Amino acid sequence: MKAYPLIKTSEYEEKLIDIFDFQESWAKNELWQISFKILQTDLNAFEFELIENEKIIEYDGQDYSIKVETIHDNEAVIGKEVSATHIMYNVRNHVVNDVNEGAKTYSISTALQFLLGSNEHGFSWVIHGTYPSVTSENLGDLDGAESVNFVCERFGAVCIPDNRVLHFYPESSWGTLTQYQFRAGYNTQNTKLSISTTKLKTAIMGFGKQVATSDTFYQYATAAIERVGSGWVSEGGYxxxxxxxxAFKFSFTGTGLRVKMMTSKLGGKWTFKIDNKHTKQISVYNASGNEEKVFEIKRGLDSATHTxxxxxxxxDGTNPNTKAPKMAKNILNSGAFVGTYRKNEKGDQVYTFDPITYVSPNVSNWNGGKKMWAKAIRDDVITNPATMLARLKSELQDVPEVSLTTEFLDSDEFGKGDTWLFYHDRMRFDTDVKIIGYTKYPYNVSRSSEVVFSNSRKAMSDIQRDIKKATIEAQRKLKNIGKTVIENIPADIKESTASVTDARNANVEFSGDGIQTSKQEGYNILQFGNGVLSLDGDDVLIDERGINLAKTFGALPPESQGIGLIEAGEVK
Known part of the structure; x- marks a missing residue:
């Protein structure tokens, strides 16, 4: 058994005794706390008085800060209920008021330094593994807890604190692969699997920063193109x-122009001139090869036809492929590549980029392939479409929410992030699962620890596949069982029970007493087990003595004869 917790102040460290209902709860990147109750006695009166909000409790080498203290006094005895969160959550007392304006790229190290580097509360961090850089807009104006959440969510990290030292691990490699097993009927009980599609959505839109402009993008269209010059050639369909x-000439009607131009490894520079007075130069060099790219040419023109x-x-001086005497080549796009703007109309909402639509690759799995729309995200901070797309992907709940928990009966210790084999014969589970949460009762030998397993998409998709397979197998077996039972019921029994019509429409349940129909309003329960067929558990229809016709058909006429079936098959 673990050592009892200590209550710590600036002057004292005292062991807490006479505590009960103690529990430790942890959930990955969400929660770590302890709670307990204590009654004041002659032996613990001093320690009892030390328990106050914001005091520190040390348990299993970790510090917890008391956040909730409820005092009960029923005149006979006085007690307290205490809830304390891990000291790492005091990082919320730090706030970074500065904001890095605009879209910037951060490594996990530079992000942590900006967000937590100036904290005065003794928090430090250790980075384990490697992480890709991320782009974030207007980072800042966060408290310490929000900063930790940002790092975990954007960099795919798990934070495991050791008191005031925050350890960050890559989600993909965090934890320890063990050889241990959770086995139903051996060291686990009360396994619970919950699958919910309540929040399932497969499509979402995102709107970024709204801007005050006089026009809005209208459409792409084809245009009548006039080519001028002697160097035009047809290559590859362009x-x-x-x-x-x-050169090439065209006209458009509207208040602005954007174009889809073809870029290439041999691309040079085009100059656009609108109405012989508005000029814009662009480069169509692309080291990756031929690719269509959008260029904004001019906004804010009069609403008219423009040439x-x-x-x-x-x-392009930066293009190594077209150094003299090698000549550049510019490709003229085809199709609807001319985009026009129009004056704003009443009700128009204009954004720094066109609204982004993200459709999940799982859309075909649900609702007959029809999109299930989530509420749109509107964020006036985001000015970059790539940032918005990343947020849409991260926030869309496009898989069912799955929770798998069990009670662990052994005294063996398990660790945060440990991967165990989970085997459950009746649920058809035989897969590795990662521990992402638990509740422990270290001072109560009669209560088992509760373990929460990974609900990552990969792990849960494995579990759902097993469930589907088990369901199909169970349906097949039930169908065969029903067919076998019906085919082997003697004709006399079939006739004797023909009046029990409600039982044919009832659901079937398996219990320790045998097989029975589910209880529904207006229906009787038909139960079969231990050699007895009974109605509502009391009225025996068939037992070892034979068929009870009085119960099957009601009161019998005086002249009627009893019928019995005996093992030898004789009828009397």
């Missing part, structure tokens, strides 16, 4: 400009 001064001349003007 017209390609091969000489400087090659455009786009001219191939030069090489």
């Amino acid at each position: 017209w390609t400009a091969t000489k400087f001064s090659d 455009v001349v786009c001219t191939f003007v030069s090489r």
Whole structure:
């Protein structure tokens, strides 16, 4: 048994005795706390008085800060209920008021330094493993707990504190793969699997920062193109400009212009000139090869028809593939590549980027393939479409919420993130699971620890597949059992029980007493087990003595004869 906890103040450290209902609860990246009750006695009066809010309790080498203290006094005895959270959660007392304006790229180290580096509460951190960099907009204006959550969510990390030292581990590699097993009927009981699709959605839209502009994007369309110059050639299905001064002309109606241009490894520079007075130069060099890319040319024009001349003007000096004398080539896109803006109309909402729509790859698995829309995300901080897309993907609940818990009967210790083999014959589970939560009762030998297993998509998809397989197998067996039972019921019994029509429509349950129909309003319970067929548990229809016709058909006429079936098959 673990040593009893200590109550610690600046002057004293005292062992707490006469405590009961003690429990430790932990959930990955969410919770770590202890709670208990204590009655004041002559032996613990001093320690009892030390228990106050914000005092520290040391348990199993970790410090916990008392956050909730409830005092009970029933005149005969006085007691306290105490709840204390791990000291790491005091990191919320630190606040970073600064904001890094704009979209910036952070490593996990630079993010932690910015968010927690100036804390005055003694918190430090250790980074285990490697993490990809992430882009975040306007990072800051967070308290310490929000900062830890940001790091865990955006970098895919798990935070396991050792008092005021925060250890960050990659989610994918966190924990220990063990050789231990959870086995139903051996060291576990009361296994519970819950699958919920209440919050399941398969599509979502995101709207970023709203801006005050006079126009909004309207549509892409084709345009009548006039090519000018002697260097135009047809290559790969596209017209390609091969000489400087090659140009193309078109017109559009609206208040602004954006275009989808083809970029390439040999791309150079185009210059757009609208109405012979608005000029914009772009480069269509792309080291990756041919790819369509959107370019914003001009906004805020009069709502009218405008003429455009786009001219191939030069090489791109950064393109190593077109150094002189190698000539650049500019590809003219085809199809609906001319995008136009129009004046805002009443009710228009304009954003720094077009609203983003994300459809889950799981959409075909639910609702007949029709999209199940989540409420749109609107965030006036986000100005980058890639940032919005990442948020949509992270927040959309596109798989069922699954919870798998059990009671652990052994005294063996298990650790945070440990991976054990979970075997449950009747539920058809035989898979590795990771411990992501628990509740322990270290001073109560009569209570078993409760363990919460990984609800990651991979682990839970394995479990759901096993459930589906087990369900199909169970349905097959039940169907065969029913067929076998019906085929082997003697004709006399079939006729004798024909009046019990309600039983044919009832559901079937398996219990320790045998097989019975479920109790439903307006129906009787038909039960079969231990050689007896009974109605509502009391009225015996068939037993070792034969068929009770009085119970099956009601009161019998005086002249009627009893019928019995004996083992030898004789009828009398």
